[in-house]
Amino acid sequence: xxxxxxxxxxxxxxxxxxxxxxxxxxxxxxxxxxxxxxxxxxxxxxxxxxxxxxxxxxxxxxxxxxxxxxxxxxxxxxxxxxxxxxxxxxxxxxxxxxxxxxxxxxxxxxxxxxxxxxxxxxxxxxxxxxxxxxxxxxxxxxxxxxxxxxxxxxxxxxxxxxxxxxxxxxxxxxxxxxxxxxxxxxxxxxxxxxxxxxxxxxxxxxxxxxxxxxxxxxxxxxxxxxxxxxxxxxxxxxxxxxxxxxxxxxxxxxxxxxxxxxxxxxxxxxxxxxxxxxxxxxxxxxxxxxxxxxxxxxxxxxxxxxxxxxxxxxxxxx
Numbered sequence: 001x002x003x004x005x006x007x008x009x010x011x012x013x014x015x016x017x018x019x020x021x022x023x024x025x026x027x028x029x030x031x032x033x034x035x036x037x038x039x040x041x042x043x044x045x046x047x048x049x050x051x052x053x054x055x056x057x058x059x060x061x062x063x064x065x066x067x068x069x070x071x072x073x074x075x076x077x078x079x080x081x082x083x084x085x086x087x088x089x090x091x092x093x094x095x096x097x098x099x100x101x102x103x104x105x106x107x108x109x110x111x112x113x114x115x116x117x118x119x120x121x122x123x124x125x126x127x128x129x130x131x132x133x134x135x136x137x138x139x140x141x142x143x144x145x146x147x148x149x150x151x152x153x154x155x156x157x158x159x160x161x162x163x164x165x166x167x168x169x170x171x172x173x174x175x176x177x178x179x180x181x182x183x184x185x186x187x188x189x190x191x192x193x194x195x196x197x198x199x200x201x202x203x204x205x206x207x208x209x210x211x212x213x214x215x216x217x218x219x220x221x222x223x224x225x226x227x228x229x230x231x232x233x234x235x236x237x238x239x240x241x242x243x244x245x246x247x248x249x250x251x252x253x254x255x256x257x258x259x260x261x262x263x264x265x266x267x268x269x270x271x272x273x274x275x276x277x278x279x280x281x282x283x284x285x286x287x288x289x290x291x292x293x294x295x296x297x298x299x300x301x302x303x304x305x306x307x308x309x310x311x312x313x314x315x316x317x318x
Contacts, residue, residue: 004062005032006030006064007057011041023064023269026266033053035050054082054084062084063084063085064272065089067089069162072088073098083109083110085111086112088116090117091171091287096292103283107281111281113281113282115282115285116268119247119264120175121268122176123259127250128180128234131241137234139234140214144219149308165198166200166222167200167201167204171291174218177218177232180234183210183214184211192294192300196302197307202303239252
């Protein structure tokens, strides 16, 4: 079977750091083109617009969309309408409704649509899910705290409506929680901290409930300095499970059970190839739905202004 002719749209940090290496290592795909307003990829045809690329290269079979979510729907809809398979970088869209529209287009045109949640492919996530299947879960505590200046320097889109702010990393935690828990949860309260000069939150505290009184709490913060924190702790009737390092490490009652190198994006492309070969889609919107619920139910708090360069304003985050 010939490799799938793939194009990438959006050639920024996530594309260069994760998507391009994963594509190069996967024999099921052959990168043939890229579209970006300001960057290019060596060795393939480059375009400044996705529509122009698809017009010029009808042989393209699949498209990976790596631009910010606010601009993704129009390009994805165009590709799906042409019968192209589409991978959506997380979060899959700026709204739930637009992603549901894309799922309908994929079904109508015989194309595969993958809404990716890369953190679900962290090596310890599936072992954690299997261990929790047979346990009675009492509570879950999530601490997802990192330094936005390190991970998103100068990226203004994340602070605009649809950019999600601290939920850009926080949704990774939610994607893991919704994968490993054997029951659904729903939001009961939230506090969202908005810098006075930004339209998206820099921190969030969330509380969820499960069907049998299970309590799930999550604390997201983009003001962390020093060591970064990506931990999920689960109290059960058989001990305490801890997923740390973003899902790379699993411990039960302090005993390390699983630890491996990151392989999230290679896993995404293995899954994308499977979906294409089966003509299926994978569009789980539960992490994005929890974020939407937080914006709907959350109490908004105003905090001090945030500047990428603290010297540019009166104060940076504390």
